[in-house]
Amino acid sequence: MKKILPFFILLATLQIKAQDFMGLQSSNYAGVAGVFSNPANIVDNRLKFDMVLIGLNVNVDNNYIGVKRSSIKGTRLKTVTNADGTTSKAFVGYSPTWDSTRNTSPYYWKNNIASQDNKYDKSIYSATRIMLPSFMIQLNKKNAIAFNWGIRNYVNVDGISPQLAKLGYEEFVYPTLWFTNLTNKNLSVQQMSWAEYGLSYGHVFKEDGKNFFKAGATVKLLQGLEAAYIYIRDLEYKLDTEDTVSFFNTSVAYGHSDNLTFTNGTNPSDIYKFTSNPGFGFDIGGVYEWRPDFESHKYEMDGETGLWRRDQNKYKLKASLAVNDIGGIRFNKGGLSNDFTANVNRYNVDKFEKVHDINSFDSIIKADFNSSTTAEKTFKMALPTAINAQIDYHIWNPFYINLTGNITNFYKTREAKVHDFTTISLAPRFDHKWFGLTLPFTYNTLAARRGQNVQIGTMARIGPLVVGTNDMAGLFTSDVYGANLYFLLKIPIPYGRPHDRDKDKVSDKKDVCKDVPGVWEFMGCPDKDGDHIPDKDDKCPDVPGVKELQGCPDKDGDGITDAEDACPDEKGPLEFKGCPDRDGDKIIDKDDECPDDAGLAEFMGCPDKDGDGTPDKYDACVDVFGPKEYKGCPDRDGDGVLDKEDECVDVAGPKENKGCPWPDTDKDGILDKDDACPTVPGVIEFKGCPPPPPMKAAEQKILERAFASLEFATAKDIIKPKSFPSLNDLAKILKAHEADWTLKLSGHTDNEGNADKNMLLSEKRAKAVKAYLVKKGAKDDKIITEWFGQTMPIADNSKPAGRQKNRRVEMKIIYKETVQPK
Numbered sequence: 123m124k125k126i127l128p129f130f131i132l133l134a135t136l137q138i139k140a141q142d143f144m145g146l147q148s149s150n151y152a153g154v155a156g157v158f159s160n161p162a163n164i165v166d167n168r169l170k171f172d173m174v175l176i177g178l179n180v181n182v183d184n185n186y187i188g189v190k191r192s193s194i195k196g197t198r199l200k201t202v203t204n205a206d207g208t209t210s211k212a213f214v215g216y217s218p219t220w221d222s223t224r225n226t227s228p229y230y231w232k233n234n235i236a237s238q239d240n241k242y243d244k245s246i247y248s249a250t251r252i253m254l255p256s257f258m259i260q261l262n263k264k265n266a267i268a269f270n271w272g273i274r275n276y277v278n279v280d281g282i283s284p285q286l287a288k289l290g291y292e293e294f295v296y297p298t299l300w301f302t303n304l305t306n307k308n309l310s311v312q313q314m315s316w317a318e319y320g321l322s323y324g325h326v327f328k329e330d331g332k333n334f335f336k337a338g339a340t341v342k343l344l345q346g347l348e349a350a351y352i353y354i355r356d357l358e359y360k361l362d363t364e365d366t367v368s369f370f371n372t373s374v375a376y377g378h379s380d381n382l383t384f385t386n387g388t389n390p391s392d393i394y395k396f397t398s399n400p401g402f403g404f405d406i407g408g409v410y411e412w413r414p415d416f417e418s419h420k421y422e423m424d425g426e427t428g429l430w431r432r433d434q435n436k437y438k439l440k441a442s443l444a445v446n447d448i449g450g451i452r453f454n455k456g457g458l459s460n461d462f463t464a465n466v467n468r469y470n471v472d473k474f475e476k477v478h479d480i481n482s483f484d485s486i487i488k489a490d491f492n493s494s495t496t497a498e499k500t501f502k503m504a505l506p507t508a509i510n511a512q513i514d515y516h517i518w519n520p521f522y523i524n525l526t527g528n529i530t531n532f533y534k535t536r537e538a539k540v541h542d543f544t545t546i547s548l549a550p551r552f553d554h555k556w557f558g559l560t561l562p563f564t565y566n567t568l569a570a571r572r573g574q575n576v577q578i579g580t581m582a583r584i585g586p587l588v589v590g591t592n593d594m595a596g597l598f599t600s601d602v603y604g605a606n607l608y609f610l611l612k613i614p615i616p617y618g619r620p621h622d623r624d625k626d627k628v629s630d631k632k633d634v635c636k637d638v639p640g641v642w643e644f645m646g647c648p649d650k651d652g653d654h655i656p657d658k659d660d661k662c663p664d665v666p667g668v669k670e671l672q673g674c675p676d677k678d679g680d681g682i683t684d685a686e687d688a689c690p691d692e693k694g695p696l697e698f699k700g701c702p703d704r705d706g707d708k709i710i711d712k713d714d715e716c717p718d719d720a721g722l723a724e725f726m727g728c729p730d731k732d733g734d735g736t737p738d739k740y741d742a743c744v745d746v747f748g749p750k751e752y753k754g755c756p757d758r759d760g761d762g763v764l765d766k767e768d769e770c771v772d773v774a775g776p777k778e779n780k781g782c783p784w785p786d787t788d789k790d791g792i793l794d795k796d797d798a799c800p801t802v803p804g805v806i807e808f809k810g811c812p813p814p815p816p817m818k819a820a821e822q823k824i825l826e827r828a829f830a831s832l833e834f835a836t837a838k839d840i841i842k843p844k845s846f847p848s849l850n851d852l853a854k855i856l857k858a859h860e861a862d863w864t865l866k867l868s869g870h871t872d873n874e875g876n877a878d879k880n881m882l883l884s885e886k887r888a889k890a891v892k893a894y895l896v897k898k899g900a901k902d903d904k905i906i907t908e909w910f911g912q913t914m915p916i917a918d919n920s921k922p923a924g925r926q927k928n929r930r931v932e933m934k935i936i937y938k939e940t941v942q943p944k
Contacts, residue, residue, distance in 0.1 A: 145560040145581025145590040146610070148514060148524035149553055150435050153614055154258035154268050155588075157322045159510045159526075160407035160444035161338035164258050165266040165324030168433065168555060171615040177253030177272075181592070183604025185572040186237060186244040186287055190601050193234030236601045237291060242571040244282035249506075249542070250275045253610065258322075263430065264329075268322040270340075273347075275315040276506060276540035281308040286357075294364040303370075306357035314349040314503045314540050316451055318342045318403065329430075332413050334437070340405040346398025346451040349503045350378035350459075353537040365472050369464035375537040376461055376487070377501045379453040382480050401451035403505050407444025411437035422627050423620055425642040433555070433617040440514040447505040450539075454500055458484030462491040504539035507532055524549045524560075543568040551581075555616040558583035564592060572603060579606070586612050661685060688712070715739065814862065814937040821855050828852040829933050832891065837875075839886035841894060849891070852933075853898035860901050861938070867891050868932040869909035870916075872925035881911030891931050906936075 146152050147159040153172030156163035256270035282290075283306040289296050324338030358370040379398065413419070419436040421429050430436070458481065469490070477483045487493065509529040516522055526549070530542040549562035560581040569577055581590030588610040621630040626639035626646055633646030640648040648657045650664050653673055657663035660673035662685045667675040674685040682700040684690035689701035689712055701710040707720040707727055714727030716739060721728040728737040734747040734754050741754035743766070748755040755764045761774035761781055768781030775782040784793045790803035790810060797810030804811040817825075828848040834841055841849070856865055869888030871880040888907040896902050917924035 145549065145551075145562050145579055145592070146558075146583065146588055146608075148512065148522070148526060148549055148551060148560065149558050149581075149583065151553065151555055151558060151583065151614065151616065153612065154256045154270055155253070155610060155612075157258075157268055157270060157320065157338075157340055157405065158446070159512070159528075160409060160442045160446075161268075161322045161340040161405045162324050162336045162407045162409045162442065162444070164268045164322055164338060165260070165264070165336050166326055166334075166432075167258070167260060167266060168435065169258065169614050169616050170260045170432070171258065171613075173255065173257040173613040174253050174270075175255060175611045175613065177251075177588075177608070177610040177612075179249075179251040179253075179608040181249060181604065181606040183569065183593075183606075184244070184246040185242065185568050185603070186246075186282070187291065188236045188572075188601045188603035190234050190236050191599065236603075238572040239284065239288065240571070240573075241284065243280070244284070244287040245543075245568055245571075246277070246279040246282075247541075247543070247568075248275070248277040249540075263432065264326040266324045266338075268320075268324075268340075270320040270322070271318070273315070273317045276313065278310070278312045278540055280310050280312075281306065283307070283309075289361065294361060300361050300363070303358065303360050306354070306359075308535060309354040309357050310352060310537075312351045312353075312503070312538065312540050314451070315347040316349075316398075316401075317345040317347060319345070320403075320405075322405075331416055334411040334413055335408065337408040338406075340403075342403035342405070342449070344398075344401035344403050344449065344451045344505075346379070346401060346453055346503070348379045348382050349398075349451070349453050349501075349538075350382055351501070351503070351538045352376050355535070362468055366468050366470055368467045368469065372464040374462050374464060374491075377453075377455045377459045377538065378480065380456045382456060398451050398453040399500075401449060403447060403449035405444060405446040405448070407442060407446075407510070409440060409442040411441075412439040413437050421620060423622065424627075424629050424632055429620075431619070433619050435516060435553075437514075438516050440512070440516075442510070442512045442514075444510045445507070446510060447507050450502045450504040452500050452502040455498070456480065456484065458488050460488075461494040462487055463494075464491050466490070501538050504533055504536060506530065506539075506541045508542055520552050520554045522551050522553055524551065555614075556585055560590070562592065569593075569603075574600075574603075586614065588612070665690075817935065824848070824851045824855055825933055825935065829931075832931055834887055834890075837883065839883065839890040841890055846894075849894055850898055853895045853900045856895060856900040856904065860904050864904050864906060864936040864938070865895070865900070866906040866908070866934045866936055868934070869907070870914055870928060870930050870932070871912050872928040873912040873915070873919040874925065877912060881909065881913075884909035884911045887931055 258268035320342040322340040328335040353375040547564040551560035579592040592606040628646035635647040640646040653666035662674035667673040680693040688699040694701040709727040711717040716728035725737040736754035743755040763781035770782040792810040794800040799811035869884035917927035
């Protein structure tokens with residue numbers, strides 16, 4: 123009986139997370155692998171050709187037992203020398219708690235196992251896909267085909283009741299459940315391996331402005347390699363000892379392919395061959411895209427308009443729906459595998475320890491149980507049918523977010539089938555043609571049954587290489603219930619942007635003049651004037667003309683072709699090459715800036731009446747001689763202010779004073795415009811006013827005494843009474859000087875305590891001193907308060923004496939400027 127537990131744990135390490143290459147499926151550059159989620163993905167693809175050389179998707183998990191992360195840290199595979207001198211590979215550095223099989227030992231190996239003893243039935247399942255050389259080709263803008271070849275394997279163990287799982291975990295040495303009639307509904311074990319050869323076709327059905335729809339289908343030839351199933355709808359049993367069990371009227375559906383064996387060799391030819399009737403499978407799906415900015419993805423090239431940029435994703439929102447893996451494979455049953463009924467008392471299961479191949483297993487079943495004699499000679503294994511639905515939102519440039527639901531397991535009570543588990547995935551991604559990164563956040567129904575509601579995966583696509591996993595935590599951080607890894611090696615050939623070096627809407631491959639913009643009419647060669655004569659044959663390539671004059675026009679009809687006519691729009695004499703001279707000054711009108719007034723050649727035909735070298739049309743004083751820099755107007759005093767605007771034309775002065783000099787009435791060296799006391803001599807420090815009288819010595823002592831004797835209650839803004847006399851004296855002199863003094867009070871603290879509280883305390887103390895002085899007669903508007911907290915120390919805060927100096931309210935007298943009205 124104890125041999126069943128290692129088998130159970132082995133099965134528990136095999137499982138798939140419901141969708142192959144999950145992180146890649148939402149990518150617009152998935153290529154031929156995109157057919158696994160929806161065959162319509164291959165058409166209107168960003169890759170015009172894609173070939174997978176080899177790919178592998180392997181997944182493991184279950185919802186019952188796992189290995190604690192702490193027990194596998196530090197393990198490594200190493201070559202060790204055995205006692206007989208031979209060498210072998212072994213894991214070393216593992217936790218010593220794996221060393222004992224005695225459950226009383228602190229090193230009991232089961233201490234490293236985590237089990238989920240909850241209400242849910244237990245399931246184990248595995249799936250592996252080996253993707254062999256496969257390819258996808260875009261036939262044209264509306265059609266594409268793909269061929270995919272691969273080998274797939276599924277193992278499903280479902281419906282293990284919590285009681286049966288507990289018995290298996292305890293190696294059936296669990297007296298709590300002995301001598302108890304137990305039931306187990308829908309217990310099944312199913313396994314199938316097969317190769318498939320898929321031919322996919324995709325077609326664009328609607329490409330109408332904002333709305334786009336495409337659909338596709340895959341037909342698969344299925345080559346069954348081997349399969350087996352056991353299905354028990356109602357298992358009724360009782361365990362008497364670890365080796366003795368009674369079964370009560372339990373019907374078992376059982377079958378396997380006639381080539382199934384435990385002892386197959388490693389020669390691929392032993393496995394990779396038809397062991398079933400050829401089967402067929404089908405996938406079908408459609409994709410809708412909403413393209414609100416579709417016009418920005420169109421272009422014109424080689425005489426065609428409305429062409430789509432095949433290198434760009436055009437949608438804002440994409441929705442897809444597909445049904446995959448429709449169908450099944452029919453196998454011939456092994457000679458001894460048939461349905462049977464188990465109805466025996468106290469059956470000794472130790473005889474199964476002698477099983478060494480499937481035939482010996484079948485022989486025991488046939489000998490000890492009531493096998494059916496009318497059973498079918500064949501059985502059909504159903505494929506893991508799934509409905510795949512996706513919504514993909516284009517956020518900005520290469521950033522997208524995808525929501526995928528993969529709904530599975532539609533035939534829960536079918537005897538022979540393999541299946542996946544339903545998943546819902548939300549995956550933000552960066553999607554560029556040569557690089558992609560996807561982070562799927564996945565809800566999986568099997569993982570949820572063990573309490574893991576969200577699995578975080580990642581997929582990286584770098585050129586021809588794709589690697590990823592659906593569960594990063596399972597690989598690196600959490601207890602190990604399974605793992606998932608996949609990779610692809612491929613040859614992707616994406617569509618490039620339209621190549622038009624000279625931007626003339628003629629593709630480089632058809633452009634005869636690749637470096638010069640031209641027109642499609644002449645295969646990319648220029649016809650700049652648009653007269654339908656290529657520039658190489660046009661004597662006047664920049665002006666439309668007629669063929670009779672080799673492309674040159676004569677618009678004014680003066681007998682001189684425009685190419686030789688200096689004035690092609692006006693009739694003129696041959697003397698001036700067809701140009702007129704209306705004012706008769708021998709300067710043709712097109713060179714004459716004053717064509718209606720005779721003038722001088724040096725002024726381009728314009729007159730200069732005052733002869734100052736400035737033509738009349740530019741002369742602001744046409745009748746008065748003046749320099750050019752002032753547009754012909756005079757400035758006698760040279761102060762830069764023209765005489766017509768200068769109020770002192772013979773005395774230089776600034777423009778701000780209308781050309782007159784600024785006065786200095788009090789002769790103190792400060793101009794009246796900058797002098798606050800223009801009639802009283804002063805100094806520049808007081809804006810031209812006399813300085814205030816110095817503070818008297820007695821007043822200075824009162825101010826110093828008030829500062830020195832000022833004290834507050836600890837950490838408060840309450841002034842100690844001992845400070846009142848000096849503050850009273852200060853209030854008196856402030857009252858006496860209220861006309862010319864302002865007192866500034868600045869509050870400070872040391873750095874002890876909270877900085878914000880110190881800032882508030884410095885504010886309160888400065889305001890407390892002001893309030894006291896106002897109360898004693900000083901004017902409120904003659905006292906300024908400010909506060910700085912601990913930000914402006916004057917001594918070292920690390921010492922008590924320094925902190926004492928920093929706790930202060932500074933006092934400064936601000937004198938009123940003596941200002942004389944102007």
